[in-house]
Amino acid sequence: MERCSDADVLVTTRNSDVLSQMNAVHVKEMRKLRDLDALELLLKRSFRTKDEIHVFSDIGAKIVQKCDGLPLAIKVIGGVLSSRSTKEEWERILATRWSIVGLPKDIEGPLYLSYSDLSPQLKQCFLWCALLPQNFKIHRDVTYWWISEGFVKEENSGPLHNIAEDYYHELIKRNLLQARPEYIDKGISTMHDLLRSLGQYLSRNEAVFMNGMHDHCPPRIRRLGVGNAVEEIPAIEEKKSLRCLVVLHHDTCRSVKKDIFRKMVHLRILVLAGAGLQNIPASLGDLVLLRLLDVSYNEINELPGSIGKLTSLEFLSVLGCTKLAALPASLMRLTTISFLQIENTGLAQVPKGIGNFRQMDNLRSVFQNGVSGLKLDELGALSRIRRLWVIRLETATPPTAPILCNKEYLKELGLRCTMDKEASRRTHYPDNAVKRIEEVYEKLCPPPSLRYIFVDGFPGGTFPKWLSSEPQNLLPNVAHMHFYDCISCPNLPPAGQLPLLQVLHVKGADAVVSIGGELLGNGVVFETHTTAFPKLVLLEVLDMYNWESWSLSTDNLSDNIVEPVSQQLSLMPSLMRLRLVNCPKLRALPEDLHRISNLQRIHLEGAHSVEEIGNHPGVVWLKVENNMSLRRISNFPKLRLLLAQDCPELQEAENLSSLKVLYVVDCPVEQVLWKCFPEEQRNMLVRVVTSGAHSQDIYPLQSVFH
Incomplete structure (x- = not known):
């Protein structure tokens, strides 16, 4: 640990010479795992059940001895053993050769064995x-x-x-x-x-990543990666055996030689991401074997027409090329393309012909704009599509028929209308436009195979029926649901009915004042299903400036629900992480939240009306930031890490008996808060106090007790 004027610098290294070069003040040597801990980790990583532990303990102990107590080695060997279900198979792994001649010492043994398997x-x-x-x-x-x-x-x-x-x-x-x-x-x-x-x-004889230190290209190199630490990219046009070139964030490639690609005829992958490119020469068309082209985040304003010669091209990304104004018409002839990423570009429209890409698997982000542009009906021909994002839907006309419900491979769907993200400058559409947009969304009903749904900037007053009416029947496999800036819907869809939902993210729902039983689902469902959000792991609610109350009670569910079932209703039994940010009118967290025993992490930020938070028996990590009225934190018996930042009224902390680390940033009453802890706990507590100027130091600690 090196002492600085206002902060400490934590350095991790496997090289002891680094310590002497840095004049380290304090050195903490990480010890190897004890035998019992090592065996426990191995059995956990190999997915052994409690009933199997006694069968594998003896042979497992011999295997962890060969791992020398190193966690990484034990984890990777656990991965090898996870597919071996008998003791005899474990013994064969123990007897297997764990290295090869010439292998450096720090990567031999378990690491090599995990590769060879x-x-x-x-x-x-x-x-x-x-x-x-x-x-x-x-x-x-x-x-x-x-x-x-x-x-x-x-x-x-x-x-x-x-x-x-x-x-x-x-x-x-x-x-x-x-x-x-x-x-x-x-x-x-x-x-x-x-x-x-x-x-x-x-792979040293055929693949190299150049980072500016002792770089050497083998004469028969097949794969070359170039990082931003390299001052000059080597003469790649002479590397005739090159199959793959990856240049990442190397902004010195502004101009490219006109004939640079003519000798690189075997190239299959060309990645020039963030390379500062202003032009791509027509010789690109000579790469007849090229299958993947990624020129994301460059300054190009066009792609050469010769791209139409790349008859093997399957994957194309121009993500973040904000100056790119049009796609060449010749691109529409490449019916082999299965991945097209055109997000955050300067494109005014997408040429007609997308429907000809019958192998299309991933299309991000396609849009309709203008008379000559793409029509939504063209998407109906993409039978193999797995991931689809459609943007600028405010310009679309409703398709003549539902176009997505028969897409059996569709896993991810993003639907976006243009919407100003600032709450004070929201985009508001006229009533006739809103009605048309609602019709468009209704016709974009996805198939049951969908796992990810993103609804961004929806201006309608009610969500489409496939979201708002018994979604468990229409979207039974959805695991991730994201709503951004759906500004006019007063109620969220009944996501609690979705049997496989793991992540729910809601941001900028301006019209929502109260969240209650409507999110859990209607009473008819719960007559037979007594769990709401059975698989939900992460719940995030952000930028909800009008949200005042939150209830997990079933009191306002349909009258059709019978009383015994209501009492037995299980709420979010799998929830582990809760994040609430910029909800200034929210008065309190729901009382029933303490029933969620798996909840481990809470992040509460910008909730200026919340005065206290407590009664969470399983939470081990708590972050409270910029909460102007928060005065009390209590009854977190398992809490190990508390991060408090810019909470000027915070003065009480009770029943935090397991707390190990207290991190305080810009809390004027920090001394008062410190005295809330018993003296014997204070003696054991790691206490860090800092100002906002160094508040970024707080974030590495977020994973300490994850």
């Missing part, structure tokens, strides 16, 4: 991820890159993209990718730097 396809996908920068957030869309490389093999289990996503989740299950905990669906992950080192070592 993969199928040939998964090995290639794992090595590909090692090409990305350190700490890179790996989105599930990495699967499109794997498909472009030919790593994903067709099976009888469904479309290629579904198989690729199975690969992605298998790497997470085996702990070779680590899912970011804030993403419930595991849609974002990272790769541990030791696993990345393993991947880079194993």
Whole structure:
């Protein structure tokens, strides 16, 4: 720990030489896991049940000894063992060779074994991820890159993209990718730097990520990644064996040689994201084998017409190219395209012909605008579509018939009208336009296969029937539901009826004053189903400036519900995280919230009318920020981390007996709050007090007790 004038700097390293170079004040050496803790972690990561523990304990103890108490090693071996159901299979793993000649010491043993246990396809996908920068957030869309490389093999289990996503989740299950905990669906992950080192070592003769330190390109390189630390991109046109080029956030590529692509005839993947490009030469059309082109976040104002020659192209992204005003007509001839991402561009309209892309799997964001542009009816031809975002729906005319209800592969749907996000400058449409928009939404009823629904900027007074009337029948598989700036609907849809809903996010619903039983569902449903939100894990409500009251009571449900069932109604039994931000008129959290025993994390911010919060027996993490009236926090018996920022009236803290860390930022009565704790607890409590100037230091602590 190095002492600074106003803050401490925490540095983690595996290299002891770093400590001497930094003149560290305090060194904390992280010890290896004890044998019992290591065995418990192994059994947990291999998904053994309580009844199986005694069967695998002896052999498990021998395996963790070979892991030398290292958590990462135990996790990845647990991933290997998760598919082995007998003791004999575990013994074979123990007897397997855990290394190869020449493997560096820090990546041999369990890490190598976890790689060698993969199928040939998964090995290639794992090595590909090692090409990305350190700490890179790996989105599930990495699967499109794997498909472009030919790593994903067709099976009888469904479309290629579904198989690729199975690969992605298998790497997470085996702990070779680590899912970011804030993403419930595991849609974002990272790769541990030791696993990345393993991947880079194993692929060192054909794949390199250049970061400006001791960079060397093998003569027969097939995959090249270039980071922003590299001062000059090498002469890539001479690398004739190159199959994949990934340049990320390297803004020195403003001009590209006219003939740069003519020698790179074997290129399958070209990623030039955030590279500062102002033009793309016509020689792009010479890349006849190119399957994926990503030129996101560049300054280009057009794509060359020669793109129409790329008859193998399947994936195209121009995300964030705000100067791009039009797509070339030649693009519409490429019927092989299955992924088209055109969000946040300067496009005025999409040319007609989208309906010809019969292989289209992912379309973001398509829109109708003007007489010559796309018509919604064209989307009816996209029978294989899995992810679809349609924007500027205020310009659309209702399709002649429902166009989405028969899309059996559709998993994600985003519907957006243009809406000013500032509450004081909301976009208001005339009544006739609102009526037409409501008709459009009604005709966009999705199929039962849908898992993600995003409704953004809807100006209507009532949600479409497929959302507001028994959605459990029409949307039985929805797991993520997001409502942004639906400004005129006074009631939210009855999302409590959805049997698989895991995430509910509501933002900017200006007309909502009260939330009660209507969110849980009507009484007829609960005569036979006695659980509301049975799978909900995360509930987020943001920017609800007129919301005053919140009740989880069933008193105002339909009179058809019978009294015994009402008393037995279970509410959100799986809820773990609650986040309420900028709800200034909300007077209190619902009393029944204490019945949710799984709730572990609460974030309350900008709730200026809430005076106290308490009675949450399972919560271990609490953040209260910018709550002008909050004066009391009480009865959190398991709370371990409390973060309090800009709460000027906060003076009382009671029954926080398990608290380990108290982090206070800009709370004038901090000394009063400190005295609320018994002296013996104060002696054990980690207490951090800082000002708003350093309040960003609070955020790394959010995951301490996650």
